[in-house]
Amino acid sequence: MDGLTINEAAETTGWSPRMLRYLESVGLILPPRTDSGYRKFGPEELQRLRTLKELLARFDCGLSDIAFAKRMREDEELKQAVDTWFEAAPRPPEGVASDDWLRWEQEKHQRLLGIAA
Amino acid sequence: MDGLTINEAAETTGWSPRMLRYLESVGLILPPRTDSGYRKFGPEELQRLRTLKELLARFDCGLSDIAFAKRMREDEELKQAVDTWFEAAPRPPEGVASDDWLRWEQEKHQRLLGIAA
DNA sequence: TGAACCTTGACACATCCGTGCTAAGGTTGC
DNA sequence: GCAACCTTAGCACGGATGTGTCAAGGTTCA
Structure with a gap:
């Protein structure tokens, strides 16, 4: 598999697997899937996950804030x-x-x- | 007094007095004050209050979303x-x-x- | 084939957001 | 001077957010 599984991605990004699924459910990170439905986290996803964490911490804002920013862009x-x-x-x-x-x-x-x- | 008091403003805008104070506390509407500290709602404030209501309803978003948009502008x-x-x-x-x-x-x-x- | 992973779904819980209400006290105006 | 308004501060409560955990079942691979 080219890319990490959800637990591996959680390990290297500091998010929990649960949150990785949650982030997908709110449309902020959408990892591609294998044929059998497993999420594949590539370098881009990992990088975005890390910078998202930084963004939230540095500006003390919530996921819903970023989700709203996304709505405004779209x-x-x-x-x-x-x-x-x-x-x-x-x-x-x-x-x-x-x-x-x-x-x-x-x-x-x-x-x-x-x-x- | 040039401008409506909080209860009058509430009456004509559809917001509750409580919410008018809350909107001020989150920085979305900042009515000027009289010398004794009473809020004065002029035509601009009233108009902004009405359009804010429309905005929230039409796009189904919350005050915290608009507050975050404000943060991004500032x-x-x-x-x-x-x-x-x-x-x-x-x-x-x-x-x-x-x-x-x-x-x-x-x-x-x-x-x-x-x-x- | 069996252990170790993945999936979705659901229950649970703390925290915050939006909102109403009440209390204690100052201002206005007849 | 008193009724009717204003102020801030606080309690309360339903609903949304963010997060963990568990259950039931599919996938991978040695």
Whole structure:
């Protein structure tokens, strides 16, 4: 077999076999399978597993955070909606009447969030 | 008072007063305060509250997801690290020896994740 | 063929997230 | 000055996350 089995991969990456399966279930690491269904962890998977661990530890975030980042990369509409929400500055720009600015913001959000989007 | 009080804002946005305070505690909505410490919800805050509700419902995500998106916007290093992790494609590009590619990836990750970053 | 691995599925548990409620105390406004 | 609002702080609780462990069964290989 070209690649490690799940227990071997667990051994060298520091994840538990259980977590390796969990990571697959949430779509973060998807190792290929042998014909009989065994997971095969190649160098790329091992490297990604190690760096994922570092990422979580260094920035103290959870798997669901990374999973959401993945959703944003894959769903352009979601990314747009989130970006737009943040770009609605808490204070209107200078030189624009507050009412006009608010109306413009409302339209912008409706464009991106509305059912017909 | 120019702006609604927390209960009035709750009334018109559909959030509960409790959640308005919670949203502030996680940094998603930060209404200004009166001299005595009362929150003032102006048109911008109200609009953001409504669109936030839409956003969560339409894409079925949680506040912690949006909070993480905020972290990524504000912490360039975090954003870089996450992007880099995703860009480590599960399969090396064609025409590059697997070992070379892996070494290159390792270096890239060390650049972005290493303590000296 | 039998030991040692793999698979999926499920139960269990700690922790966090989202949310409501209550308590103790300050502010506002008639 | 009192009713009706605001503040923070805290308890509580259901649901989701992250993780271990066990069970029942298929695969590998000496």
